[in-house]
Amino acid sequence: MQTIESLAEPAVADALCRGTLELRTGPFTTRIRSEDTLIVAELRRLYAAHPVRLNPDFSDFHVEVRSVSGPRRWVRRQVTFLFDGREPFKPLPAVQSFALFEWGLNWCIASSAHRWLLMHAAVLARGDDAVVLPAPPGHGKSTLCAALAFNGWRLLSDELVVLDPETGEVWPLARPINVKNQSIEIVRKLVPTAVMTQPVPDTLKGTVAHVAPPIDAVSAMGERARIRWVVLPQWQQGAATTLEPMSPGEVFPALIENAFNYEVLGEDGFDALSLAARDARGFHFRYSDLREALGVFEDLARS
């Protein structure tokens, strides 16, 4: 199997330039075109162990990150993201090109992969038991996800739960973790060996950085898991660590609220989420101390 790290940098740059490099992330393949040097560099660092193909016959998504035309190509350069030749977003400063690629790829999956039920949540696993962490921005989801991913839990995704409604299994994506603002330093201190992009300030989400997924998560990218726990995290400064049970009747609407395409899937979506709510154990989780949080999740895994 060919990986990005098995290719020399000029080969990656050339394939990206010609749009012939296909990246596999879980069940999805993405054909990427870009001449952006930051994209080349960060793909090589953050997706080093991911499988790639050159000149594939078919890919799920065809994306491109390229400089905009006109003055913005030269002065305060901007880049834009294209999906099948369309531009779903406004251009962003060139320094945000890799973040734009990541957000764009999330958008491609969330807006078109309706074979799966897609939820906005982090998901990790111990063995084939998955914990889903749905939370709005600012609730410490990605920070907790990064801490767990480097402390005994297998990262499936920090943003998207890809749930197969036919089997009830969650597919891993094993993509970089998007950390923001104060979380960047917290994760850097907690996991000094983690491969991380340079923090990019002044984005729509504040200062952002992406953390490479642990190598074992990438190796296990084909191993699906079943939702065993649904934990709604809330980071609150100075808060004591508490884990309060939720009833299935509370878990069910929480899952629906975080689903991107629940209504698109209709009854299949209802079946998938009602069964997940019935079979999983749900919790409200409040924390301020990541070490304590890790202990709680360790107890959860043993329970």
Place this chain on the structure above:
Amino acid sequence: MAEPTQESPSSPVPRLKCVPLGNVVAAYDRHSGRTHVLDPLTAAILEERWLHGIEADGEALSSAVAGRLGCDRNELLLQLVGESLARLRSAGLC
């Protein structure tokens, strides 16, 4: 308590799918595509109306609901059934 799938006599496609979730019932209305989280009494009323076509609001419905839930058919149940029906009507479900 409701079974996951119920047959409607007036339609080849069952209208309501119910899944018990602890002390509530998740209900999927195939006609509208809407999802509801209902208390068991309300879910039982919907099922009796849609499954067995019971249109009456009073004794017959209360009897059917009492049978389904395994409780006594008394004045309190009659009152609760009336309140649930009012909520269902205001939600456009009855």
